[in-house]
Amino acid sequence: MGKSDEFPELSDTNWLCDFAFAVDIFSHMNELNVKLQGKDQFVHDMYTNVKAFKSKLVLFSRQMSNKSFAHFPTLAVQKEAARCAKKYCKSLDDLHREFCRRFCDFEKIEKSLQLVSWPLSQDPESAPQELQLELIDLQSDSVSKQKFKSLKLNDFYASLNETTFPNLRRTAQKMLVLFGSTYVCEQTFSVMKINKAHHRSKLTDQHLRSVLRIATTKLTPDFDALAKKGDQQHCSH
DSSP, X not given: OOHHHHOGGGGOHHHHHHHHHHHHHHHHHHHHHHHHOSSSOBHHHHHHHHHXXXXXXXXXXXXXXXXXXXXXXXXXXXXXXXXXXHHHHHHHHHHHHHHHHHTHHHHHTHHHHHHHHOGGGSOGGGSOHHHHHHHHHHHTOHHHHHHHHHSOHHXXXXXXXXXXXXXXXXXXXXXXXXXXXXXXXXXXXXXXXHHSSGGGTTOOHHHHHHHHHHHHOOOOOOHHHHXXXXXXXXXXX
């Protein structure tokens, strides 16, 4: 019995083309998936990758309509690929529409995300009125410019003077709470699995919450300050 008898799909040119198309498009989607993973992902960076993928889908569809398979190497080697191109154009257009539908909420806050991500390159006149003067002050401050280059985004906004930049800090706080949580979730479940072992059957819920919080946070306690505060409390008695 040959492979064609055991797997009749391998003799079906339509099935082979569909399979090849699926291999290529899922390869592109997997690349996007990898870019959306990892720690410390600000939502603007993630949405930028999503927007880029949407643009790629438009390019894929346009090239597919011209029977060009430059970005579909698996499909390109199929003899009947050109005959099936119209069907795959529709699939790509449907996928693009679905991405637009699922991520439409981010379009509403895109300008705010861009402002927080790149405050030094924003046109103050096009920004909300309450941020215009603060943006001018920020863009004129050489120290702030240097901090923006050397610090992470959240650390940069934390370093801004509360009196001078109250509205910028407030806007940044609203946007920076939007972050990719996949890495943290995976890390949390991994820590939970390790700690909820048979030899730790007496682990309480409160203790587990404390362990998870310590394991998944990057905050470093100021032990000297905490010890000094404890000494002061003991002295007061």
